[in-house]
Amino acid sequence: MRIGCCLSPNTFMPEFKNTVHADQLFTVLTDGYKNILNMGFDYVEATSGSVNDLKENELLALAEMVRSGDFGIEYINCFLPGHIRVCADHEEARAHADKTFKNLHTVGIKALVFGSGSARSYPGGMSEAEGRKYYKDFLLYCADVGSQYGIYTCIEPLQMTETNQVNFVSQAIELAREFEHPFLRITPDAFHMAVGNEDPTILKEALPYINHMHVSEAPGRLRPGFHGGEYLKKVGEVLKEIGYNGDMTIECGYSDFIADMSAGLAFLKENVV
Numbered sequence: 001m002r003i004g005c006c007l008s009p010n011t012f013m014p015e016f017k018n019t020v021h022a023d024q025l026f027t028v029l030t031d032g033y034k035n036i037l038n039m040g041f042d043y044v045e046a047t048s049g050s051v052n053d054l055k056e057n058e059l060l061a062l063a064e065m066v067r068s069g070d071f072g073i074e075y076i077n078c079f080l081p082g083h084i085r086v087c088a089d090h091e092e093a094r095a096h097a098d099k100t101f102k103n104l105h106t107v108g109i110k111a112l113v114f115g116s117g118s119a120r121s122y123p124g125g126m127s128e129a130e131g132r133k134y135y136k137d138f139l140l141y142c143a144d145v146g147s148q149y150g151i152y153t154c155i156e157p158l159q160m161t162e163t164n165q166v167n168f169v170s171q172a173i174e175l176a177r178e179f180e181h182p183f184l185r186i187t188p189d190a191f192h193m194a195v196g197n198e199d200p201t202i203l204k205e206a207l208p209y210i211n212h213m214h215v216s217e218a219p220g221r222l223r224p225g226f227h228g229g230e231y232l233k234k235v236g237e238v239l240k241e242i243g244y245n246g247d248m249t250i251e252c253g254y255s256d257f258i259a260d261m262s263a264g265l266a267f268l269k270e271n272v273v
Helices: 022-038 048-052 056-068 090-106 128-149 169-179 190-195 202-209 230-241 257-271
Strands: 002-006 043-047 075-077 111-114 152-155 184-186 212-215 247-250
Touching (some): 002 257, 022 043, 043 048, 048 075, 048 090, 056 090, 090 111, 111 128, 128 152, 128 184, 169 202, 190 212, 202 230, 212 230, 247 257
Parallel strands (some): 002 043, 002 247, 043 075, 075 111, 111 152, 212 247
16 A cells, blocks of 8 residues: 655645745745655655646646656546535536646646535535536536546545535545546545544445555544544454555645654554555
């Protein structure tokens, strides 16, 4: 199993803000890539905005670095900013998806995690059924566009305080089964699973659809092991039982990036993978 680390410039995580000006993104990405690999991680995950907000020449420079083996991002999260609403801003959401998949393809990214709790929530006054229809239509649109570039769209269940659509891995499984789209997968997040008291054994059912995992510690979305990691240990037991050999990304807040991520990596290697 490979373990990755998330670079989080301009993240949507409510517990942690890391605002980075567009002029700094190229340096944050390239330096962060080196730091993460030097810590012993296997790959890097980043935010959609850290790619979408790059200048054209910076995107092309990263693409050249990818070809030469000097840079690489496996996955992207924080897909849609909160001001774009899937249930209302249909054309804007699709235009954002078109731009994002094109840019991800330019720099060789393999999968996009569709969390974006605010963007996918349905507004007051709209029925749950109508909101779900808009969400499902856009989800399928993303899977279709992504398929043109060989990029997977991954459903990420989020806690109820972040969205009113798809809060549990079990619900993501239902969607994946309904569509059976070859470019639609799931990214279970152990933090959201723990907050929702979801039994880790649900991962057995999710296994055929899992693209990769996100991990951090609840409460607070802190580095793995911060609170002792009992829930994460149970997740690890299930993953070993089902023979999961996919990827696992640490996505969390931090006070000292290198110290906290290094400690999280050590905990996962000793107790989870």
